[in-house]
Amino acid sequence: MDLELLLGIGRFLLATTLLLLLTVPTAFVIIQMEMKIIAQLALRFGPNRIGYKGMFQSTIHGFKVLAKEDAVPDQADRGTFTLAPWMVYMAAAMSMLVIPFAPGAIAADFSIGIVYFFAVLGLSVVGLLVAGWASYNKYSLLGGLRSAAQMVSYEIPLTLSIVGAVVLAGTLSFSELIAWQRDHGWLLLWQPVGVVIFYIASLAEINRSPFDLVEADSELVAGPFTEYSGMRFGFFFFAEYVALFIMSSILISLFFGGWLAPWPFPAELGGFVGTVYGAFWFFLKTYIFVSIAVWLRGTLPRIRVDQLMGMAWKVLLPLALVNLFATAIAVVAFNL
Amino acid sequence: MTTVDPDIRIPDPIELDAAEEARLRAAAGMMPSPAGPEYSGFEMVGIPDRPPQTEREREMYTLNEGEMLINLGPQHPSTHGVLRLVAKVRGEVIVDMDLVLGYLHRGIEKLSEYATYTAVLTYVDPMDYLSTMHNEHAPAIAFEKLYDIKAPPRAEYIRALVVELNRVFSHDLMMGFLALDMGGLTPILYSFIERDEVVELLSAISGQRMLFNFFRVGGVNWDVSDEFISRLSTWRSKVDKLIEMNEWMISENEIFTGRTKGLGVLSAERAISLGLTGPNLRASGVPFDVRKAHPYSIYHELEFDVITQQAGDSYARYMQRVAEIKQSIHLIDQIVDKMPHGPVQAQVPGIIRPKPGRRAYGAVESPRGLYSVYALSDGGPNPYRFRMRDPSFISLQAMPVMMPGLLLADTMAVISSLDPVMGGVDK
Numbered sequence: 001m002d003l004e005l006l007l008g009i010g011r012f013l014l015a016t017t018l019l020l021l022l023t024v025p026t027a028f029v030i031i032q033m034e035m036k037i038i039a040q041l042a043l044r045f046g047p048n049r050i051g052y053k054g055m056f057q058s059t060i061h062g063f064k065v066l067a068k069e070d071a072v073p074d075q076a077d078r079g080t081f082t083l084a085p086w087m088v089y090m091a092a093a094m095s096m097l098v099i100p101f102a103p104g105a106i107a108a109d110f111s112i113g114i115v116y117f118f119a120v121l122g123l124s125v126v127g128l129l130v131a132g133w134a135s136y137n138k139y140s141l142l143g144g145l146r147s148a149a150q151m152v153s154y155e156i157p158l159t160l161s162i163v164g165a166v167v168l169a170g171t172l173s174f175s176e177l178i179a180w181q182r183d184h185g186w187l188l189l190w191q192p193v194g195v196v197i198f199y200i201a202s203l204a205e206i207n208r209s210p211f212d213l214v215e216a217d218s219e220l221v222a223g224p225f226t227e228y229s230g231m232r233f234g235f236f237f238f239a240e241y242v243a244l245f246i247m248s249s250i251l252i253s254l255f256f257g258g259w260l261a262p263w264p265f266p267a268e269l270g271g272f273v274g275t276v277y278g279a280f281w282f283f284l285k286t287y288i289f290v291s292i293a294v295w296l297r298g299t300l301p302r303i304r305v306d307q308l309m310g311m312a313w314k315v316l317l318p319l320a321l322v323n324l325f326a327t328a329i330a331v332v333a334f335n336l
Numbered sequence: 337m338t339t340v341d342p343d344i345r346i347p348d349p350i351e352l353d354a355a356e357e358a359r360l361r362a363a364a365g366m367m368p369s370p371a372g373p374e375y376s377g378f379e380m381v382g383i384p385d386r387p388p389q390t391e392r393e394r395e396m397y398t399l400n401e402g403e404m405l406i407n408l409g410p411q412h413p414s415t416h417g418v419l420r421l422v423a424k425v426r427g428e429v430i431v432d433m434d435l436v437l438g439y440l441h442r443g444i445e446k447l448s449e450y451a452t453y454t455a456v457l458t459y460v461d462p463m464d465y466l467s468t469m470h471n472e473h474a475p476a477i478a479f480e481k482l483y484d485i486k487a488p489p490r491a492e493y494i495r496a497l498v499v500e501l502n503r504v505f506s507h508d509l510m511m512g513f514l515a516l517d518m519g520g521l522t523p524i525l526y527s528f529i530e531r532d533e534v535v536e537l538l539s540a541i542s543g544q545r546m547l548f549n550f551f552r553v554g555g556v557n558w559d560v561s562d563e564f565i566s567r568l569s570t571w572r573s574k575v576d577k578l579i580e581m582n583e584w585m586i587s588e589n590e591i592f593t594g595r596t597k598g599l600g601v602l603s604a605e606r607a608i609s610l611g612l613t614g615p616n617l618r619a620s621g622v623p624f625d626v627r628k629a630h631p632y633s634i635y636h637e638l639e640f641d642v643i644t645q646q647a648g649d650s651y652a653r654y655m656q657r658v659a660e661i662k663q664s665i666h667l668i669d670q671i672v673d674k675m676p677h678g679p680v681q682a683q684v685p686g687i688i689r690p691k692p693g694r695r696a697y698g699a700v701e702s703p704r705g706l707y708s709v710y711a712l713s714d715g716g717p718n719p720y721r722f723r724m725r726d727p728s729f730i731s732l733q734a735m736p737v738m739m740p741g742l743l744l745a746d747t748m749a750v751i752s753s754l755d756p757v758m759g760g761v762d763k
Contacts, residue, residue: 042525137405142428142744176638209519210591218517218748299590302519304745305428 015107021182028108085235102278143223145160157316158201164327209297248289352463417758439680440762461547464760468704472551478698555681600750614705620648624700650753728756
């Protein structure tokens with residue numbers, strides 16, 4: 001067999017393993033951030049017992065979930081009930097493949113990375129719908145229906161909002177997009193409307209507050225996750241926070257220069273140092289947006305389901321279309 | 337030995353055959369036994385496992401194509417205790433709603449009939465557990481009428497002071513819970529911080545933090561000290577800022593107003609016909625306040641207005657509470673200024689025995705509305721009959737009227753805006 005091919009497979013397996021391993025600490029860190037930041041907003045201390053200033057609280061939560069019983073309701077559809085968390089988690093984990101962490105640190109540099117990303121991330125709605133349907137629970141059912149409606153609606157403005165950026169840069173590959181931003185400045189400056197639409201739609205897409213209707217705890221108990229316990233619930237929970245990380249990282253890769261520093265990236269930095277330097281900026285920017293999402297959760301009440309739909313179809317979608325056409329016309333007119 | 341008439345036997349409800357059941361139902365004046373195929377069967381979750389007792393129940397629990405019953409409660413994150421709401425939904429739109437009460441019934445009224453008059457004041461504490469002072473105020477007024485004594489002026493002032501403090505934190509919690517039920521996590525914690533400030537004050541004079549047990553027949557348990565008054569003024573200096581901080585997070589929030597304005601609208605006529613009182617009624621534009629309409633305690637000496645809102649929706653009910661907090665603080669200022677010196681407890685025997693046949697009615701304006709007590713004496717040391725009107729129970733009855741046509745998510749926004757406390761509803 002071709003050595004090159006074997007190396008490629010080995011590299012891919014290594015990358016996917018690393019990414020899967022990365023999801024766990026990512027979720028722990030974001031959960032910890034959420035507990036601490038919301039506690040600060042509410043003038044509380046937050047967790048402060050386990051580890052230094054309670055920094056291992058979320059880790060303990062994660063291991064606690066492992067120790068819990070995996071109960072399946074009597075009337076639930078056992079097969080799909082078991083499959084659903086896996087689907088949601090894998091959708092999140094698989095979409096990490098195309099995230100450019102640093103120069104050279106991208107698991108699979110597809111030429112259609114953006115298309116792949118939205119295709120795979122959209123799969124999680126299937127998992128949620130299946131979870132809602134298989135649980136044999138009315139809260140779960142309503143939550144599943146809401147997730148289907150919400151995610152399908154927001155997929156459209158979400159995808160349209162980045163088409164402007166794609167038209168400008170002329171590429172669907174994340175690494176080329178970042179290379180374009182190195183030469184032309186962050187896409188934030190070119191696509192300010194697109195950024196806003198993308199951020200709002202991405203919060204809705206991953207069911208973050210104020211769009212967390214799917215597991216609206218004051219109405220639907222926990223939405224599709226109501227009947228889940230133990231590590232099955234843990235997978236949903238992890239997937240949610242991993243999705244937040246992914247959305248933030250995609251946002252910064254698309255519009256905030258990815259692993260680029262706010263000032264010109266030193267060209268002489270290559271190899272390992274360049275990777276570390278890029279990763280530093282990548283994670284810094286990503287976690288800034290993660291913090292903003294957490295801040296929003298601590299501040300805003302939940303939007304209602306009809307208002308949510310109205311916003312997607314009446315505000316975001318026309319705005320995204322206008323943005324796209326304006327960009328396209330500008331690209332043709334000014335020969336960008 | 338008593339002889340048992342062989343014709344009378346106690347029917348076992350499980351073994352009743354259809355004819356027997358029909359006969360008993362006819363004798364009891366109930367509707368004939370159910371249930372053609374249109375009645376959706378007892379095996380379904382959420383439907384009572386017995387035939388419908390009334391026309392309303394049959395209507396509620398008969399499902400048409402595309403409708404579903406969904407249980408919110410009694411164990412549910414946001415039903416304010418153990419209220420069970422059975423919602424008939426079509427998709428997410430509520431078609432009908434039934435309230436199932438009684439999960440927290442402790443028989444307080446009956447218990448009170450076996451307790452001395454002084455002890456009754458401790459039994460009513462856990463009724464409406466967010467306005468404990470008001471719970472004690474109404475029976476105290478009733479028993480004083482029953483026994484024909486009057487509390488000394490200083491006691492009346494202290495009473496007015498503590499009930500207004502209680503009103504402040506009760507309304508304050510309502511603000512937070514309303515936001516919490518819409519998914520806002522933070523305001524409720526601000527509310528609890530504000531509540532804690534007040535509760536610390538009240539515990540400084542009563543010794544307890546929740547069930548204060550502060551009122552006595554003919555006075556109050558403890559006098560306020562100068563230290564308490566100085567702590568009160570410390571609280572007074574920062575309360576406006578605390579309330580403002582919480583209000584600032586909620587009142588102008590676009591999502592909050594979008595979810596409360598125009599929802600759960602009750603017209604003035606409707607509110608009156610449902611028997612609503614208190615802030616819920618005033619939010620519909622009816623200027624009825626027990627403190628003004630039937631002044632008790634020292635309210636006729638204090639200067640305040642009856643605040644009303646016009647809209648009658650959830651947002652108006654919220655704004656009404658905010659306005660009433662400010663008004664209560666204004667009242668507290670006056671009370672502290674005017675507070676006379678003197679004893680805080682009238683001369684009352686250890687065991688009170690009012691004259692037989694006397695009856696008395698005491699009503700106060702609790703944070704949830706007209707809270708009243710009716711007591712009847714037979715000359716013994718305990719009330720012969722003791723009944724309470726709890727405003728939460730009445731305001732909950734507006735739910736099935738307001739909800740049809742709204743969304744499931746609005747249930748929480750509307751029910752929170754009514755601010756029911758299940759301890760009082762279920763007694």
